[in-house]
Amino acid sequence: MSELDEFKATYFDECSELLLELEEQFAAIQSGERTPDRLNAVFRAIHSIKGGAGAFGFSALVGFAHAFETLLDHVRDGRIEMSVEVTGLCIRANDIVADFVTAARNNETLPEHFGAEEKLRFDALCAGENVADLEGELMEEFDLDFTPVRVVLKGDTEPVYEEPDADRFETLPFQAMAGHWTVGFKPHPALYARAGDPLLLFRELASLGDTHVRAMLSPMPVLAEFDAIGSYCAWEITLSSPTVTEAAIREVFEFVEGDCDLTVTELATTQPTALPTEALAPAARAADHGTTLASQSSALSDLVPPAELTQKIDPAPALPKSPVAAAPELARPSPVTEQTPAEDKPSEHKATGVQSIRVDLDKVDRVVNMVGELVITQSMLTQQMDETLRAKYQELVRGLEVLAQTTRGLQDSVMSIRAQPVKSVFSRMPRLVRELAGKTGKKIRLETVGENTEIDKTIIEQLSDPLTHMIRNSADHGIESPAKRSAAGKNETGVIRLSADQAGGNILIVVEDDGAGINRERVLSVARERGVVAPDQQLTDEQIDQLIFAPGFSTADAVSDISGRGVGMDVVLSNIKKIGGSVHVRSITGRGTRMTLRLPLTLAVLDVMLVKVSATPYVIPLSSIVETIQCSRADFGRVPSGGKVLRVRGEYVEVIDLAERFALPNEADTTNRFVVLCETDGSTKVALIVDDIIGQQQVVIKSLEENFERIEGIAGATILGDGHVALIVDVQGLKSMVTHRTAA
Amino acid sequence: MPPGVAEEGTRNMDALAIREDSLGAGLVAGQNSLQLIAFSIGEQTYGVEITTVREIRAWNGATPLPNSRDYVRGVINLRGTIVPVFDLRARFGEGRTSPTKNHVVVVMSVGEKWVGILVDAVSDILTVSRDDIHAVPDGNAVDTELLTGIITHDSRMVGLIDLHAVVLGAPTDA
Numbered sequence: 026m027s028e029l030d031e032f033k034a035t036y037f038d039e040c041s042e043l044l045l046e047l048e049e050q051f052a053a054i055q056s057g058e059r060t061p062d063r064l065n066a067v068f069r070a071i072h073s074i075k076g077g078a079g080a081f082g083f084s085a086l087v088g089f090a091h092a093f094e095t096l097l098d099h100v101r102d103g104r105i106e107m108s109v110e111v112t113g114l115c116i117r118a119n120d121i122v123a124d125f126v127t128a129a130r131n132n133e134t135l136p137e138h139f140g141a142e143e144k145l146r147f148d149a150l151c152a153g154e155n156v157a158d159l160e161g162e163l164m165e166e167f168d169l170d171f172t173p174v175r176v177v178l179k180g181d182t183e184p185v186y187e188e189p190d191a192d193r194f195e196t197l198p199f200q201a202m203a204g205h206w207t208v209g210f211k212p213h214p215a216l217y218a219r220a221g222d223p224l225l226l227f228r229e230l231a232s233l234g235d236t237h238v239r240a241m242l243s244p245m246p247v248l249a250e251f252d253a254i255g256s257y258c259a260w261e262i263t264l265s266s267p268t269v270t271e272a273a274i275r276e277v278f279e280f281v282e283g284d285c286d287l288t289v290t291e292l293a294t295t296q297p298t299a300l301p302t303e304a305l306a307p308a309a310r311a312a313d314h315g316t317t318l319a320s321q322s323s324a325l326s327d328l329v330p331p332a333e334l335t336q337k338i339d340p341a342p343a344l345p346k347s348p349v350a351a352a353p354e355l356a357r358p359s360p361v362t363e364q365t366p367a368e369d370k371p372s373e374h375k376a377t378g379v380q381s382i383r384v385d386l387d388k389v390d391r392v393v394n395m396v397g398e399l400v401i402t403q404s405m406l407t408q409q410m411d412e413t414l415r416a417k418y419q420e421l422v423r424g425l426e427v428l429a430q431t432t433r434g435l436q437d438s439v440m441s442i443r444a445q446p447v448k449s450v451f452s453r454m455p456r457l458v459r460e461l462a463g464k465t466g467k468k469i470r471l472e473t474v475g476e477n478t479e480i481d482k483t484i485i486e487q488l489s490d491p492l493t494h495m496i497r498n499s500a501d502h503g504i505e506s507p508a509k510r511s512a513a514g515k516n517e518t519g520v521i522r523l524s525a526d527q528a529g530g531n532i533l534i535v536v537e538d539d540g541a542g543i544n545r546e547r548v549l550s551v552a553r554e555r556g557v558v559a560p561d562q563q564l565t566d567e568q569i570d571q572l573i574f575a576p577g578f579s580t581a582d583a584v585s586d587i588s589g590r591g592v593g594m595d596v597v598l599s600n601i602k603k604i605g606g607s608v609h610v611r612s613i614t615g616r617g618t619r620m621t622l623r624l625p626l627t628l629a630v631l632d633v634m635l636v637k638v639s640a641t642p643y644v645i646p647l648s649s650i651v652e653t654i655q656c657s658r659a660d661f662g663r664v665p666s667g668g669k670v671l672r673v674r675g676e677y678v679e680v681i682d683l684a685e686r687f688a689l690p691n692e693a694d695t696t697n698r699f700v701v702l703c704e705t706d707g708s709t710k711v712a713l714i715v716d717d718i719i720g721q722q723q724v725v726i727k728s729l730e731e732n733f734e735r736i737e738g739i740a741g742a743t744i745l746g747d748g749h750v751a752l753i754v755d756v757q758g759l760k761s762m763v764t765h766r767t768a769a
Numbered sequence: 770m771p772p773g774v775a776e777e778g779t780r781n782m783d784a785l786a787i788r789e790d791s792l793g794a795g796l797v798a799g800q801n802s803l804q805l806i807a808f809s810i811g812e813q814t815y816g817v818e819i820t821t822v823r824e825i826r827a828w829n830g831a832t833p834l835p836n837s838r839d840y841v842r843g844v845i846n847l848r849g850t851i852v853p854v855f856d857l858r859a860r861f862g863e864g865r866t867s868p869t870k871n872h873v874v875v876v877m878s879v880g881e882k883w884v885g886i887l888v889d890a891v892s893d894i895l896t897v898s899r900d901d902i903h904a905v906p907d908g909n910a911v912d913t914e915l916l917t918g919i920i921t922h923d924s925r926m927v928g929l930i931d932l933h934a935v936v937l938g939a940p941t942d943a
Contacts, residue, residue: 641832729851729853732852732853732882732884736835739834742832744846748846749832750831750832750846750851752835
């Protein structure tokens with residue numbers, strides 16, 4: 026990848042983020058929050074997209090974004106009112122910008138007149154503004170975007186930047202005269218992190234009078250110790266102006282206050298030339314070394330009024346004092362109590378900007394995989410500890426316990442790196458709903474809840490397709506036309522609610538609509554027609570609802586652009602199953618449909634219970650286990666089909682004997698076996714009978730399909746501490762196997 | 770690491786040693802030659818092309834898979850990857866092998882997938898000419914389905930295994 030491509034990739038990443046933000050801001054604006062903050066955020070985002078696009082030569086995008094920006098600027102200035110129509114146009118424009126970005130990313134060319142219509146409307150809206158005004162704006166833009174910052178200082182003196190030559194700096198003489206100030210300026214790394222630029226400050230200073238700027242490079246470390254984002258350079262500026270006041274000088278540094286060590290000293294008329302350097306030295310030197318003195322002196326500059334500070338720091342009255350002696354004096358007037366607020370200041374600054382870095386996902390995944398292996402090794406080590414070893418090597422036991430704890434912490438941290446708010450998927454949906462509403466002529470409002478719920482990135486990526494299909498389904502089949510809705514006494518505007526919530530070890534994603542609900546008669550008749558269901562078979566409402574997930578199933582009267590081809594809902598089911606989740610649908614005729622996706626928090630590591638079924642190890646995900654009961658204490662009953670049911674707390678639960686279901690020889694003594702009560706989804710329970718319960722551990726999920734094929738009732742495999750393979754029981758799959766069998 | 774590592778190691782070494790011997794033969798045979806790993810099931814010798822073989826390891830048990838065909842012995846852990854093991858004897862319809870530590874799993878790549886086949890022993894590395902491959906006589910469907918050809922080597926008959934057929938093409942309720 027060339028450097029330019031890398032920059033481009035970064036730009037597109039940023040664009041995605043900005044577009045997400047835009048979507049969010051517009052949603053808020055649409056709901057009535059027309060605050061200047063939001064408008065400014067929108068403006069900034071569009072501006073950033075435009076700026077980058079200009080740099081990479083995406084001229085179509087630049088053109089459109091510029092027109093959009095002009096409109097926004099008018100709105101911001103109050104020249105155009107942010108009416109409903111304008112908001113609508115902006116949202117449409119936002120979609121177009123997204124399309125431009127996508128096209129640019131994929132190296133596609135959009136039709137020449139793409140977005141031209143909207144552009145015309147922008148112009149029409151902005152018309153009435155005089156041309157000069159617009160031109161002025163253009164100029165302004167160009168100034169912001171394209172004019173490089175030139176290193177020119179005002180006044181007749183040319184800027185004097187010393188060569189990075191420490192020796193020369195030490196010996197350099199300079200004249201000190203009346204009305205002369207020395208400004209010591211030592212930026213903290215935070216200043217650069219906040220995109221502060223000393224040059225701009227020096228330019229500002231130069232506007233006050235003649236300046237002489239010298240860089241103090243002595244604290245520069247050797248290259249090996251050099252931190253690229255560290256701050257090493259300090260500057261000393263002498264400013265000559267008969268009128269300037271200290272307050273005026275300090276004002277220049279107002280915005281970087283707290284991010285630098287600043288000293289402002291007025292020079293006495295007849296100081297020996299060497300003195301100013303010396304005078305500055307204590308503060309500067311201390312600052313360089315980051316000693317307490319530095320923090321105290323900066324604390325001082327925060328607390329003590331400038332005039333006082335000058336007196337204290339001014340070496341003139343205390344001329345005979347050596348710089349070192351002056352330093353303690355500096356420290357003294359700053360009591361501990363007063364120091365506290367000063368110390369708080371920088372941390373406040375830190376809190377405002379969340380620091381983040383972009384990391385290649387591959388790198389994170391590598392760490393995740395290694396941590397996964399580490400977890401396995403750790404549990405293997407723990408398994409190796411038998412009672413004799415435990416008694417003999419207590420230190421080892423303690424060490425292993427700490428190791429287990431640390432590993433767990435490490436794992437949680439790594440997982441949290443991969444976790445992302447579902448917002449990134451949810452925010453794609455408003456546009457989808459808008460488009461669907463446009464195509465179907467229905468009125469649909471999308472509500473989203475719990476966008477900040479975090480979930481593993483891989484799962485998020487797999488979520489986009491199923492959610493799209495589900496929302497399409499809701500819009501096309503669920504929500505009725507406005508006429509039908511008002512006839513049914515409902516609000517003309519249908520609501521699709523998209524929510525995310527964490528429930529135990531699972532994430533629940535719910536797509537709900539207040540439409541007509543599933544037409545069960547129709548679903549059943551189509552299912553019979555297609556042979557999905559036998560003609561004489563009786564199904565419960567719930568079973569009929571689940572039929573919509575059958576492959577090739579569609580009840581739409583006509584194949585539309587949106588849905589009806591029969592692919593879709595089965596994609597939802599297969600995608601969700603692939604990532605270890607489940608889908609549940611509930612529908613009330615005339616009231617609406619609710620589809621619930623239950624997803625695991627993470628894909629990489631699973632907390633499981635290790636059980637034995639006819640001498641073979643199996644693992645059951647802990648997240649689905651409700652409780653375990655000894656068979657001898659369980660309350661079983663028989664049903665006519667010959668199966669067993671378990672009565673637990675007044676509830677009858679279907680019993681599945683794993684040995685029987687998996688066609689394994691049943692050797693164990695029936696009384697010593699165990700019942701593992703599991704929950705398949707929100708409501709249904711199933712009781713699994715196993716021969717023995719071995720324990721609880723964490724495993725890394727491995728795919729069976731990678732080298733083999735899917736096996737019904739098995740969710741995957743894992744490698745145990747002893748190197749053997751254990752299969753992961755697919756509780757949900759076992760349950761649907763039952764439905765399948767009765768259906769067949 | 771599971772037991773049997775040492776054994777696996779020596780077997781690998783053996784395989785390498787044989788490979789070196791036959792390299793010379795391969796050069797003599799030239800472009801038209803084919804190198805086979807020969808293994809036995811009972812008295813019969815079979816072969817697969819050496820380039821498909823990834824690893825040869827001693828039988829150390831496999832985790833059985835529920836509701837699978839009888840010739841699927843289960844899955845093993847190959848350095849963190851789950852690899853299915855097929856019982857070649859059972860695949861030929863001669864009943865399941867009762868494996869011991871002396872039985873061998875030959876791990877091969879078939880397309881994108883890695884699979885293991887359980888055989889009695891790995892016997893040799895053969896270099897044969899492609900011209901010597903005979904067609905499988907029409908007769909038994911099992912033979913024509915599972916073998917791609919027959920080669921005579923040192924007056925022994927060696928059946929060339931069609932890996933795809935062994936692994937994938939099987940009727941599911943066999």
